[in-house]
Amino acid sequence: MIYKCKKCSCISKIEIINIDGKVSSQEIKYGYCANCGHGQLEELTLKTFEYYMSLPYKIVIYPASEGGYVAELPELPGCLTQGDSWQDTFEMIQDAKAAWIDIALQNNKDIPEPSKS
Numbered sequence: 001m002i003y004k005c006k007k008c009s010c011i012s013k014i015e016i017i018n019i020d021g022k023v024s025s026q027e028i029k030y031g032y033c034a035n036c037g038h039g040q041l042e043e044l045t046l047k048t049f050e051y052y053m054s055l056p057y058k059i060v061i062y063p064a065s066e067g068g069y070v071a072e073l074p075e076l077p078g079c080l081t082q083g084d085s086w087q088d089t090f091e092m093i094q095d096a097k098a099a100w101i102d103i104a105l106q107n108n109k110d111i112p113e114p115s116k117s
Contacts, residue, residue, distance in 0.1 A: 047111075052101045057114050061089055075112050076100050 061071045064082055071093035072080035079100040083089030104111045 049101060049105060052111055053098060055114050057097065059093055061086060073097055075114055
């Protein structure tokens with residue numbers, strides 16, 4: 001099982017074994033973070049790269065002041081690109097989105113999901 005510390009946000013793989021030798025997630029309340037010693041851990045449901053890529057993030061494309069177009073994903077801070085044509089820019093933002101998500105997953109960073117509005 002994978003758990004995230006509510007205090008330091010580190011992610012740990014923890015198996016808790018009962019006296020009878022069975023692994024039990026019910027005993028997690030007795031687990032502690034190996035990094036900070038904090039006792040409040042929450043179980044994570046791991047979401048994959050494919051999961052995040054399939055989400056309908058809002059794409060904003062607008063003309064660049066020096067020519068061409070700029071595209072950004074407002075819900076993924078710093079995820080933007082620039083291209084010569086609208087079509088190139090749209091394709092490039094897909095690559096930028098993939099790189100943003102990949103780096104966030106590699107670094108155990110929180111990835112915001114699109115707003116429902």
